[in-house]
Amino acid sequence: MSEVLARLDGIERRFGSVVALDGADLILRAGEVHGLLGANGAGKTTLLNVIGGMLRPDAGTIEVGGSVVSFQTPREAWTCGIALAHQHFALVPAQSVLENLALGLARGWADPVRDVRAKALKLMDRIGLRVPLDSRVDHLGVGDKQRLEILKALLKNPRVLVLDEPTAVLAPNEISGLFALLRELAAEGRAVVLVAHKLDEVLMVADRLTVLRAGRTVLSTVPGDYEIPDLVRAMVGADPVDAIAIGVDVEPRSTKREPGESVAHLDRVSVTGGPGVDLEEVSLHVYRGQVVGVAGVEGNGQRSLALLLAGRVSATRGSVTLPEGLGFIPQDRSTEGLIAAFDLTDNVALALHRVAAYQDGPWLRWSELTRHAETIHERFEVQATSTSVLAGSLSGGNQQRVVVGRELSIATDLLIAENPTRGLDVAAAAFVHDEIRRLVATGVGVVLVSTDLDEVLALSDRVFAMTRGRLLEVDEGQRSREGVGALMLGGAFAHA
Numbered sequence: 198m199s200e201v202l203a204r205l206d207g208i209e210r211r212f213g214s215v216v217a218l219d220g221a222d223l224i225l226r227a228g229e230v231h232g233l234l235g236a237n238g239a240g241k242t243t244l245l246n247v248i249g250g251m252l253r254p255d256a257g258t259i260e261v262g263g264s265v266v267s268f269q270t271p272r273e274a275w276t277c278g279i280a281l282a283h284q285h286f287a288l289v290p291a292q293s294v295l296e297n298l299a300l301g302l303a304r305g306w307a308d309p310v311r312d313v314r315a316k317a318l319k320l321m322d323r324i325g326l327r328v329p330l331d332s333r334v335d336h337l338g339v340g341d342k343q344r345l346e347i348l349k350a351l352l353k354n355p356r357v358l359v360l361d362e363p364t365a366v367l368a369p370n371e372i373s374g375l376f377a378l379l380r381e382l383a384a385e386g387r388a389v390v391l392v393a394h395k396l397d398e399v400l401m402v403a404d405r406l407t408v409l410r411a412g413r414t415v416l417s418t419v420p421g422d423y424e425i426p427d428l429v430r431a432m433v434g435a436d437p438v439d440a441i442a443i444g445v446d447v448e449p450r451s452t453k454r455e456p457g458e459s460v461a462h463l464d465r466v467s468v469t470g471g472p473g474v475d476l477e478e479v480s481l482h483v484y485r486g487q488v489v490g491v492a493g494v495e496g497n498g499q500r501s502l503a504l505l506l507a508g509r510v511s512a513t514r515g516s517v518t519l520p521e522g523l524g525f526i527p528q529d530r531s532t533e534g535l536i537a538a539f540d541l542t543d544n545v546a547l548a549l550h551r552v553a554a555y556q557d558g559p560w561l562r563w564s565e566l567t568r569h570a571e572t573i574h575e576r577f578e579v580q581a582t583s584t585s586v587l588a589g590s591l592s593g594g595n596q597q598r599v600v601v602g603r604e605l606s607i608a609t610d611l612l613i614a615e616n617p618t619r620g621l622d623v624a625a626a627a628f629v630h631d632e633i634r635r636l637v638a639t640g641v642g643v644v645l646v647s648t649d650l651d652e653v654l655a656l657s658d659r660v661f662a663m664t665r666g667r668l669l670e671v672d673e674g675q676r677s678r679e680g681v682g683a684l685m686l687g688g689a690f691a692h693a
């Protein structure tokens with residue numbers, strides 16, 4: 198067998214009373230792409246942060262290149278050739294993309310920025326992940342932040358590359374470009390470890406799999422030895438409840454729901470100078486009881502459309518009619534969806550304090566809000582000891598559950614959902630799809646903006662593609678991965 202580059206053995210790590218890791222093992226070998234699987238809250242990010250020197254374990258050993266190490270800082274891990282692309286991006290918001298890339302690199306270079314620009318351009322060409330190098334990071338959408346986070350790790354040219362959920366907001370062609378590069382890196386004798394919740398995606402690229410459950414390694418295997426249902430069983434520790442729990446609910450919709458009355462209307466709306474790509478003469482009716490799906494390569498105006506429908510940007514021209522009971526699941530839970538330093542109840546209150554049921558004259562009905570937060574906690578199986586824990590201490594998928602649960606509960610007329618299942622494990626993603634279907638059945642209109650074409654095709658009654666700020670409806674006959682894909686690519690990349 199090939200050389201072991203890193204070995205983690207019996208790793209334990211607690212956060213107060215929460216046991217995040219409880220005997221996790223992981224062996225990373227030269228020449229292998231390693232898929233790390235596990236449900237939300239299983240401990241994947243914690244384990245990767247241990248490898249990357251962000252967290253110190255309470256027990257267990259880490260060996261790199263045959264010697265036992267004890268990293269005090271991420272820099273020490275990097276000195277040993279380990280680089281991480283974080284699930285919760287580690288970026289400096291007020292600096293440019295280029296500055297962030299340079300920051301991650303070695304000190305003491307003669308002219309790091311010029312050097313980094315040339316290297317970054319070359320790398321972006323090679324894998325087809327493009328980020329505008331001179332933009333400020335806080336002006337980027339979540340897709341660009343993700344691309345930057347990946348590029349930053351790749352530019353370090355690591356021996357061990359660690360990618361924590363890098364694909365959740367990438368377009369299908371970007372994912373294949375990234376995976377091709379991961380294969381090349383492995384072929385050069387490096388080790389790659391990758392977290393993703395879509396099992397078919399992981400199986401496409403991985404040479405080896407490790408499944409974590411409740412902080413413990415429960416399975417280490419090679420693809421082919423286990424079928425997807427077995428892997429899911431290892432992840433959840435029980436039989437998948439039904440086919441849906443293993444993520445096979447992504448068949449394209451074959452029947453269309455009957456439209457109710459119009460609940461939101463855009464009439465020849467243009468948006469210029471907003472945070473997203475400009476919109477040009479967009480007209481759209483969203484009907485009660487139907488899902489409008491919007492696909493498209495990022496940077497073609499989907500973001501502006503979502504913000505417009507959520508009432509977060511205004512039209513430059515044209516008219517916009519929106520209802521009262523509007524829920525918005527934003528693309529980036531950490532910057533737009535939650536306040537990390539607030540507890541779960543406060544995070545729920547943030548969006549609900551304007552709802553009449555939670556008001557009592559000038560006061561808030563705090564006990565009602567608390568009860569509501571508890572309901573979300575239970576229904577969405579948010580892994581948190583109580584609703585008094587800080588949102589920032591939850592795992593990524595558990596944060597997403599809080600945002601989704603809250604917004605579904607206030608969307609009594611209209612729900613705008615951007616990548617609603619980003620970061621959710623297969624069971625939670627299927628649950629959220631069901632919840633969206635239930636909501637639609639009660640007469641709510643839904644606009645689903647997603648980079649996940651399967652999700653768009655599975656949930657939507659009408660499918661649109663955005664290209665260069667225009668909205669095009671996809672004909673019934675073209676409603677397939679290929680048909681929508683072709684229409685999307687008819688548009689241009691924003692920063693080609």
Ligand SMILES: Nc1ncnc2c1ncn2[C@@H]1O[C@H](COP(=O)(O)OP(=O)(O)OP(=O)(O)O)[C@@H](O)[C@H]1O
Pocket residue numbers: 212215216217235236237238239240241242243244284580581589590591592593594595620622
């Ligand atoms: N800084 C922290 N403070 C308190 N608890 C934490 C902290 N970081 C992680 N945890 C807890 O440790 C457990 C494992 O979290 P982790 O982020 O490793 O899960 P994950 O497998 O990456 O999940 P996801 O798929 O949702 O990203 C969770 O219960 C989480 O709430």
Ligand SMILES: [Mg+2]
Pocket residue numbers: 241242243284361592593594
């Ligand atoms: Mg994680």
